[in-house]
Amino acid sequence: MKNNAITSRNVDFAKWYTDVVMAAHLASYTSVKGCIAIEPNGYALWEKMQSILDKKFKELGHENVQMPLLIPETLLKKEGELVNGFAPEVAWVTQGGSKKLEERLCIRPTSETMFCDYYKTHVSSYRDLPKLYNQWCNVLRWEKETRPFLRSREFLWQEGHTIHSSMEEAIDETNKMIEVYKWFHNDILAIPSIVGKKTEKEKFAGAEFTLTNEALMYNGVALQSGTSHYFGQKFSKAYDVKFLNKNNNLEYVYQTSWGTTTRMIGGLIMVHSDDKGLVLPPKIAPKQVVIIPINDNEKIIDLSEEINKKLNDNNITCYIDKSDKSPGFKFAEAEVNGIPIRIEIGPRDLENNKITFVRRDTSEKYVEDINIDVIEYITKLLDTIQNDMYKKALDRRNSLTFTAKTIKEMEEILNKQPGFIHADWCGDEECETKVKEIKGCKSRCICDEPLITGKCAICGKDAKYNVIWGLQY
Amino acid sequence: MKNNAITSRNVDFAKWYTDVVMAAHLASYTSVKGCIAIEPNGYALWEKMQSILDKKFKELGHENVQMPLLIPETLLKKEGELVNGFAPEVAWVTQGGSKKLEERLCIRPTSETMFCDYYKTHVSSYRDLPKLYNQWCNVLRWEKETRPFLRSREFLWQEGHTIHSSMEEAIDETNKMIEVYKWFHNDILAIPSIVGKKTEKEKFAGAEFTLTNEALMYNGVALQSGTSHYFGQKFSKAYDVKFLNKNNNLEYVYQTSWGTTTRMIGGLIMVHSDDKGLVLPPKIAPKQVVIIPINDNEKIIDLSEEINKKLNDNNITCYIDKSDKSPGFKFAEAEVNGIPIRIEIGPRDLENNKITFVRRDTSEKYVEDINIDVIEYITKLLDTIQNDMYKKALDRRNSLTFTAKTIKEMEEILNKQPGFIHADWCGDEECETKVKEIKGCKSRCICDEPLITGKCAICGKDAKYNVIWGLQY
Numbered sequence: 001m002k003n004n005a006i007t008s009r010n011v012d013f014a015k016w017y018t019d020v021v022m023a024a025h026l027a028s029y030t031s032v033k034g035c036i037a038i039e040p041n042g043y044a045l046w047e048k049m050q051s052i053l054d055k056k057f058k059e060l061g062h063e064n065v066q067m068p069l070l071i072p073e074t075l076l077k078k079e080g081e082l083v084n085g086f087a088p089e090v091a092w093v094t095q096g097g098s099k100k101l102e103e104r105l106c107i108r109p110t111s112e113t114m115f116c117d118y119y120k121t122h123v124s125s126y127r128d129l130p131k132l133y134n135q136w137c138n139v140l141r142w143e144k145e146t147r148p149f150l151r152s153r154e155f156l157w158q159e160g161h162t163i164h165s166s167m168e169e170a171i172d173e174t175n176k177m178i179e180v181y182k183w184f185h186n187d188i189l190a191i192p193s194i195v196g197k198k199t200e201k202e203k204f205a206g207a208e209f210t211l212t213n214e215a216l217m218y219n220g221v222a223l224q225s226g227t228s229h230y231f232g233q234k235f236s237k238a239y240d241v242k243f244l245n246k247n248n249n250l251e252y253v254y255q256t257s258w259g260t261t262t263r264m265i266g267g268l269i270m271v272h273s274d275d276k277g278l279v280l281p282p283k284i285a286p287k288q289v290v291i292i293p294i295n296d297n298e299k300i301i302d303l304s305e306e307i308n309k310k311l312n313d314n315n316i317t318c319y320i321d322k323s324d325k326s327p328g329f330k331f332a333e334a335e336v337n338g339i340p341i342r343i344e345i346g347p348r349d350l351e352n353n354k355i356t357f358v359r360r361d362t363s364e365k366y367v368e369d370i371n372i373d374v375i376e377y378i379t380k381l382l383d384t385i386q387n388d389m390y391k392k393a394l395d396r397r398n399s400l401t402f403t404a405k406t407i408k409e410m411e412e413i414l415n416k417q418p419g420f421i422h423a424d425w426c427g428d429e430e431c432e433t434k435v436k437e438i439k440g441c442k443s444r445c446i447c448d449e450p451l452i453t454g455k456c457a458i459c460g461k462d463a464k465y466n467v468i469w470g471l472q473y
Numbered sequence: 474m475k476n477n478a479i480t481s482r483n484v485d486f487a488k489w490y491t492d493v494v495m496a497a498h499l500a501s502y503t504s505v506k507g508c509i510a511i512e513p514n515g516y517a518l519w520e521k522m523q524s525i526l527d528k529k530f531k532e533l534g535h536e537n538v539q540m541p542l543l544i545p546e547t548l549l550k551k552e553g554e555l556v557n558g559f560a561p562e563v564a565w566v567t568q569g570g571s572k573k574l575e576e577r578l579c580i581r582p583t584s585e586t587m588f589c590d591y592y593k594t595h596v597s598s599y600r601d602l603p604k605l606y607n608q609w610c611n612v613l614r615w616e617k618e619t620r621p622f623l624r625s626r627e628f629l630w631q632e633g634h635t636i637h638s639s640m641e642e643a644i645d646e647t648n649k650m651i652e653v654y655k656w657f658h659n660d661i662l663a664i665p666s667i668v669g670k671k672t673e674k675e676k677f678a679g680a681e682f683t684l685t686n687e688a689l690m691y692n693g694v695a696l697q698s699g700t701s702h703y704f705g706q707k708f709s710k711a712y713d714v715k716f717l718n719k720n721n722n723l724e725y726v727y728q729t730s731w732g733t734t735t736r737m738i739g740g741l742i743m744v745h746s747d748d749k750g751l752v753l754p755p756k757i758a759p760k761q762v763v764i765i766p767i768n769d770n771e772k773i774i775d776l777s778e779e780i781n782k783k784l785n786d787n788n789i790t791c792y793i794d795k796s797d798k799s800p801g802f803k804f805a806e807a808e809v810n811g812i813p814i815r816i817e818i819g820p821r822d823l824e825n826n827k828i829t830f831v832r833r834d835t836s837e838k839y840v841e842d843i844n845i846d847v848i849e850y851i852t853k854l855l856d857t858i859q860n861d862m863y864k865k866a867l868d869r870r871n872s873l874t875f876t877a878k879t880i881k882e883m884e885e886i887l888n889k890q891p892g893f894i895h896a897d898w899c900g901d902e903e904c905e906t907k908v909k910e911i912k913g914c915k916s917r918c919i920c921d922e923p924l925i926t927g928k929c930a931i932c933g934k935d936a937k938y939n940v941i942w943g944l945q946y
Contacts, residue, residue: 030590031548032578035541037591040606043537064516068508069580069611069627070564075504091543092568093580097561097615105505107542107566107580117503118510133513138542138611142570154542 034146034153044286067114070105079238085205115161116239149266157261163253170254177258178211181226190281190390196445217270220418222470228258278338282382289318294346424463426456507619507626517759540587543578552711558678588634589712622739630734636726643727650731651684654699663754663863669918690743693891701731751811755855762791767819897936899929
């Protein structure tokens with residue numbers, strides 16, 4: 001059933017996207033320019049993301065903290081690259097109560113400075129290291145063009161900030177955390193992801209290097225979805241974060257940071273959803289199963305309650321739609337909200353000792369015997385849906401992954417259908433900038449795969465890297 | 474064992490308080506005036522508070538959302554009382570990126586305005602009601618004098634904002650939520666609390682009435698710890714939030730809000746803690762049991778691991794202190810961090826088939842047989858500690874609860890020892906203001922108890938209320 005509130009994905013992808021956001025009650029616009037209200041369905045998704053990631057972070061020894069929202073201007077300015085990277089897009093508080101402030105405070109666009117300022121006074125010896133801190137919070141960047149979840153002035157995220165006594169350990173942490181993001185995308189969000197290093201031009205302001213997790217949306221546009229930065233001693237030198245090492249010498253700490261944001265909700269939509277609304281992989285769906293009793297016959301209600309209890313008792317989140325809406329309306333609502341499995345229990349089915357199961361991702365219907373082991377059946381079906389959704393997304397990505405030998409070929413591909421384009425690169429920023437002239441196409445990451453021709457697709461000189469290029473959100 | 478980093482509670486209560494905050498690594502000062510960094514031990518407490526309250530809110534049908542951090546000035550100003558109450562203490566963003574903003578934005582001191590603005594466009598019929606929304610977030614108030622957790626410019630809280638189709642339902646919600654806070658304080662935080670109505674002078678700006686949860690600290694000073702407000706239609710009229718009722722007439726919604734904050738961490742300290750550091754009731758302690766092996770003898774380590782596993786498998790949070798510090802240092806650290814039970818396993822004990830259990834709250838030691846059912850034993854002991862801590866706090870509060878017949882008696886009591894003072898009041902704001910001249914003593918709440926003399930303790934006219942008065946944080 002087509003949802004009339006939703007523009008068709010193939011007609012206008014951008015409109016389809018915001019229609020899904022609104023129709024599934026994930027978020028809505030507000031009176032504050034560039035800022036959204038995250039509604040219950042959207043926030044439940046974020047809570048589920050938080051709970052899974054937070055558990056993993058803690059298993060890896062990280063602890064949660066909370067640093068201030070406001071950063072004094074002088075503190076922000078201590079590290080030149082960071083401030084140059086972020087200054088054009090921060091919001092400044094200049095007045096507190098009725099008084100003009102002596103020093104402006106910016107609302108954090110990211111918290112490297114605050115963590116450094118904290119670590120400076122809390123670390124003195126190698127015995128205090130590593131510090132593996134993370135915080136869940138809001139940040140603000142004064143973006144000009146915004147889009148719900150993908151780019152908004154305020155957004156929610158987690159930012160890990162760790163300091164270590166050696167370069168090796170810090171680099172190991174940087175690698176480890178991007179792998180956590182990759183696992184989360186592949187295994188939980190069913191979004192196939194590629195991990196690689198950003199080029200010098202595209203890395204985070206102030207980082208020695210940046211690792212990125214890149215996903216490809218249904219329309220072939222890339223979404224950077226999780227990054228992990230190695231700072232070396234850049235910030236620790238700027239903010240004077242030193243420790244006494246085992247040889248009793250003062251040394252600057254080695255630092256990392258890594259983050260994921262509510263933009264992952266945008267990724268979920270743009271990879272999996274369709275013209276009927278949201279489609280959610282079971283592992284991230286806040287509600288996995290909905291039972292829709294076709295009428296309020298006692299037998300139907302009793303069976304609904306029985307199945308509902310069984311599933312919830314076995315950690316499958318299920319609810320019964322008991323509202324006074326029509327069954328057709330309830331089906332459409334379950335669809336637009338992306339509930340992975342719908343169970344229909346109707347009088348005709350019941351007469352024949354049958355129940356109907358409907359998959360959200362494929363719309364397939366299965367009419368099964370009433371005496372089926374419902375826990376085993378649903379568990380297996382949720383698994384199948386999760387795997388099928390991943391496979392479908394991977395097939396889509398593969399069909400949109402291209403290889404180009406020259407910049408002309410890159411342009412031809414991008415004019416026809418955007419996607420991930422592999423092309424060799426010499427490492428020269430000038431060549432990278434030239435690619436950007438094609439519709440703003442950027443390097444996504446340097447990948448591990450072997451060179452294609454051995455020559456830079458842009459200048460023809462010897463190539464150093466096989467790079468993935470693409471348009472981006 | 475006295476902790477040398479901590480001033481004695483009876484010598485300097487204020488200094489003792491901040492010493493405990495720092496020594497237990499709950500929070501530390503930052504370079505941002507009036508803003509703290511919440512450290513891992515403090516944030517773990519907040520996470521535990523969040524998880525228990527959030528579960529309860531959801532059981533009662535509430536859903537979480539997230540509204541914007543920034544509020545445009547014109548929007549804030551729509552409700553006159555609210556803006557008058559908060560305007561002197563908000564921070565203003567006047568610059569975004571490199572541009573001066575056309576309209577100032579304030580950082581939310583509370584979010585009634587944003588919720589109203591949202592509800593206005595999302596509610597049209599009685600079928601859309603009630604909306605039971607809550608958000609966990611940071612807020613900012615430009616306080617002049619600050620103190621970790623008790624009063625800081627930025628703090629973390631939850632704010633529930635609900636709208637209803639009738640006055641009765643909204644008042645019921647207001648009552649229900651203050652009872653949740655009372656339950657949380659009494660049963661989880663072991664802080665005996667009194668619930669009552671605030672006077673007109675002390676109620677929340679813009680509320681019809683405010684219910685408050687009041688706790689008494691060890692030093693006899695009161696802490697307002699959770700409030701629930703009934704707004705009637707005040708905000709819905711100011712922000713034009715209407716619905717079509719069952720009779721097909723447009724009507725303004727009936728509204729509530731209710732909140733608790735990280736200041737509850739301050740309450741936990743000031744009610745329960747002592748000169749050795751933090752003391753935590755087991756139900757809120759992020760870590761309930763620590764095992765300290767006296768040496769690294771294999772038998773000792775094996776037994777430690779065995780007990781640790783058993784307890785964690787049975788939902789008792791336990792850890793082994795395996796660091797290379799001395800046993801004495803480990804004891805002191807477990808004490809300052811407020812771990813409710815310490816298990817010591819040493820060679821001499823083991824020879825005699827014994828294990829030692831030490832209570833943090835009373836320092837009592839119990840030497841028990843090694844074959845004791847450790848799960849049953851610990852479960853019971855945690856229960857005993859929880860109950861004893863509540864009883865101790867209640868006894869302390871009772872010993873600091875006084876009755877006064879005249880304002881002179883109130884003054885005598887306050888000069889000797891602050892506490893909760895019951896005194897009759899005529900209801901006249903002038904009398905209330907006179908009491909404030911005694912060291913800033915304010916009405917805490919109007920209580921249900923019968924009148925004492927029947928005459929106002931201040932002016933001598935007929936009294937209407939038995940009011941609890943006291944100094945406050």
